[in-house]
Amino acid sequence: MKGEKNLRQAEDKRSVQHAKSKAEALDWERAVNGIRELTELPGDIVASDSERERLLSVYNRALNQALSGNSDIALIGLEKLASSWPQFAEASALYGLLLARDRRFSEAEEQFEKTLLASPDTRLFPTVDRYRMAAREERIREQAKDNSRRRSESLLTPVRAHMAKSGILQRAADPEGTGRIQMAGRREQDEVLRMAEGLSDDGKRTRGMLSRLIQGLTIAVIAASLLFLVFYFAVRPVIVRNEARRERLNWLERILDERQEDESVAEILEMYKKTFPLQESGGD
Numbered sequence: 001m002k003g004e005k006n007l008r009q010a011e012d013k014r015s016v017q018h019a020k021s022k023a024e025a026l027d028w029e030r031a032v033n034g035i036r037e038l039t040e041l042p043g044d045i046v047a048s049d050s051e052r053e054r055l056l057s058v059y060n061r062a063l064n065q066a067l068s069g070n071s072d073i074a075l076i077g078l079e080k081l082a083s084s085w086p087q088f089a090e091a092s093a094l095y096g097l098l099l100a101r102d103r104r105f106s107e108a109e110e111q112f113e114k115t116l117l118a119s120p121d122t123r124l125f126p127t128v129d130r131y132r133m134a135a136r137e138e139r140i141r142e143q144a145k146d147n148s149r150r151r152s153e154s155l156l157t158p159v160r161a162h163m164a165k166s167g168i169l170q171r172a173a174d175p176e177g178t179g180r181i182q183m184a185g186r187r188e189q190d191e192v193l194r195m196a197e198g199l200s201d202d203g204k205r206t207r208g209m210l211s212r213l214i215q216g217l218t219i220a221v222i223a224a225s226l227l228f229l230v231f232y233f234a235v236r237p238v239i240v241r242n243e244a245r246r247e248r249l250n251w252l253e254r255i256l257d258e259r260q261e262d263e264s265v266a267e268i269l270e271m272y273k274k275t276f277p278l279q280e281s282g283g284d
Contacts, residue, residue, distance in 0.1 A: 025141070026134035028101040035063060035094055042122070045088055055081065059091050066098055074098060082111065086118035093128050100131070105139040251275065 037060045041052050058077050066074035078095035081088055096111035112132035116125060255268060 025138060026100075026131070028097060031131070032066060032094075032097050032101055035097070037063060038090060042089070044119075044121075045085065055085060055088065055091075059088075059094070062091075063094060066094070071098055071102060075102075082114070086114060089115055089119040089122040089124050089128070092118065093124055093131065096128075096131060096135070100135050100138070103138075103142075105135045105142060109135040109139055 038056055041056055045052065045055070047055065058081055062074040062077040075095070075098055078091055078098065081091040082095045086092060092111065092115040096108045096115065099111060100108035109132055112128050112135060115128050116132065255271065
């Protein structure tokens with residue numbers, strides 16, 4: 001199974017080179033019209049005489065229905081023949097041709113492969129193999145078209161949505177009463193543009209107010225930062241020194257209160273100097 005899958009992928013790559021031009025596509029209608037009725041079944045089909053007559057009748061009737069435009073009925077009969085009698089190469093090949101004519105190329109390719117596997121020794125092998133390759137090329141071509149169409153739709157969808165949102169496209173009623181998309185008139189487009197300009201002016205005013213607010217907040221933050229720096233490096237040291245001086249005075253007053261009976265002021269001063277040696281030296 002893995003080898004068969006790899007072989008099919010390799011054939012797909014080769015078929016891409018041949019599937020570029022539509023002129024090389026097989027004329028499936030002409031191929032179906034070239035099929036003729038059978039007068040007898042191939043000898044490799046093992047069946048009773050009555051069964052052989054029935055198979056031959058079903059095949060010829062399906063062929064006539066396909067040639068007369070009743071492909072749906074022909075497909076039903078041929079599908080039963082191909083599934084019940086896979087070695088009936090003519091019926092299996094005709095079933096694949098009708099599928100291809102209906103542009104069901106993936107199913108047709110699969111049917112041709114089944115025909116080749118069930119009847120590898122049939123005289124139709126080269127023809128069926130050519131049908132198989134043609135169906136594969138058609139399948140690849142259709143897939144390429146679908147992929148291209150999907151890519152185009154994916155690119156156009158945002159553009160259409162934007163145009164519809166902006167009013168460039170509008171929905172109008174057709175004679176059947178269903179809605180269809182068409183370009184808006186010049187008047188509608190001018191109105192949409194004026195509305196867009198009005199919205200643009202409002203947006204500009206809003207952005208201007210927001211910009212001024214941000215600028216004001218920025219200036220306030222900068223001013224607060226400068227005030228903090230001035231306080232920390234200029235005002236705070238003065239406050240600290242004043243607090244230290246006040247503590248020294250409070251201490252001196254407390255000592256004087258405690259030693260007010262002592263007449264020796266020199267002793268108090270000596271104690272004062274010993275208590276604040278650094279402050280005194282720093283003050284000098």
